[in-house]
Amino acid sequence: MTEPRQLDPYASPKTFYGAELRRLREAAGLTQSQLGERAFCSGTYVGQFETAVRRPQPDTSKLFDEILGTGEHLQRLCRLARENKYPDYFADAAELEQMATTISEYAPMLVPGLLQVETYTRAITRAALPLASEEEVEKLVRARMDRQYLLNQSTAPQLWAVLHETVLRVPMGGPTVMHEQLIHIAQLAHSHRIMVQVLPFTAAAHALLNGMASLMTFRDAPPVVYTESAGTGQLIDEPVMVERSQKSYDLVRAASLPPMASLDLIESVAEEYTTSCAPHMT
Structure with missing residues (x-):
């Protein structure tokens, strides 16, 4: 698992996504590994999203929303977080x-x-x-x-x-x-x-x-x-x-x-x- 680190949720759309994912995961009583297992990925991979090391992925965000029962909340945040200076x-x-x-x-x-x-x-x-x-x-x-x-x-x-x-x-x-x-x-x-x-x-x-x-x-x-x-x-x-x-x-x-x-x-x-x-x- 990726160890928690202090992030300013409002520093960027990517850090806000990470903070929201962690908040929602913890509210559901799941560890990073448990969420990752249900989303067909590793706990480390989940942790990289939560710590804003990696950009959110549309398909994974859809799975997270389904697992956590959050409608399209993470998918909408994902679209914002993926805005980039590169194509x-x-x-x-x-x-x-x-x-x-x-x-x-x-x-x-x-x-x-x-x-x-x-x-x-x-x-x-x-x-x-x-x-x-x-x-x-x-x-x-x-x-x-x-x-x-x-x-x-x-x-x-x-x-x-x-x-x-x-x-x-x-x-x-x-x-x-x-x-x-x-x-x-x-x-x-x-x-x-x-x-x-x-x-x-x-x-x-x-x-x-x-x-x-x-x-x-x-x-x-x-x-x-x-x-x-x-x-x-x-x-x-x-x-x-x-x-x-x-x-x-x-x-x-x-x-x-x-x-x-x-x-x-x-x-x-x-x-x-x-x-x-x-x-x-x-």
């Missing part, structure tokens, strides 16, 4: 990033968000939303930049990124932006803050052809995998699917260039961006 399909994954002990990313086309420089983020956001206002674009850019504080924490997760060679070769934002972006990735790797590999074009078919994947493991919770395509994303926690994704990731990592050779390629392509409009495909 709804990504918000849960963004929250889990902060709790992860390891993050293993595969990027087929774009630099992973945690590794992006601001100019790169702005370029791809503008490309994806050509009719958006400057204010909307800057809001999205700032949200992504804010995520990166994670890498500067003493409790930062171990981050392993496999980048398809396409990520290096397609000049998102132009040569200057790409040079800055690739040098940033190289610097993170040289400072031992991340591990990075490149999956070369010569690898041809591979196990993660369907798109990006981010696998996260935790100290006291089961692993999850997040997948994303244009305008949508999915957080998967079903054990069989997570295990399958992990095996696919291991195969892709094995097919990639070794870390030092990957760094050499990243730095070489970065240099090409300073001498030509775009590097040649290999």
Whole structure:
């Protein structure tokens, strides 16, 4: 179980939800474990909601309401608590990033968000939303930049990124932006803050052809995998699917260039961006 801690119920919708869930659970005479058993989850999971560690989930809130006889009270609070600066399909994954002990990313086309420089983020956001206002674009850019504080924490997760060679070769934002972006990735790797590999074009078919994947493991919770395509994303926690994704990731990592050779390629392509409009495909 998650030990109770003092929270200001009025600090945010998420803390209010947690305080209400605890109040209602205790009024029903249930422990966290007992409520979790009835809601098909662990007592620790219930405790994470009560202490505002995790955002409330719609399906779980519906079960809580049914078990506690509270109508749609927790479901309504859940809707408020889930309002977020990130797109709804990504918000849960963004929250889990902060709790992860390891993050293993595969990027087929774009630099992973945690590794992006601001100019790169702005370029791809503008490309994806050509009719958006400057204010909307800057809001999205700032949200992504804010995520990166994670890498500067003493409790930062171990981050392993496999980048398809396409990520290096397609000049998102132009040569200057790409040079800055690739040098940033190289610097993170040289400072031992991340591990990075490149999956070369010569690898041809591979196990993660369907798109990006981010696998996260935790100290006291089961692993999850997040997948994303244009305008949508999915957080998967079903054990069989997570295990399958992990095996696919291991195969892709094995097919990639070794870390030092990957760094050499990243730095070489970065240099090409300073001498030509775009590097040649290999």
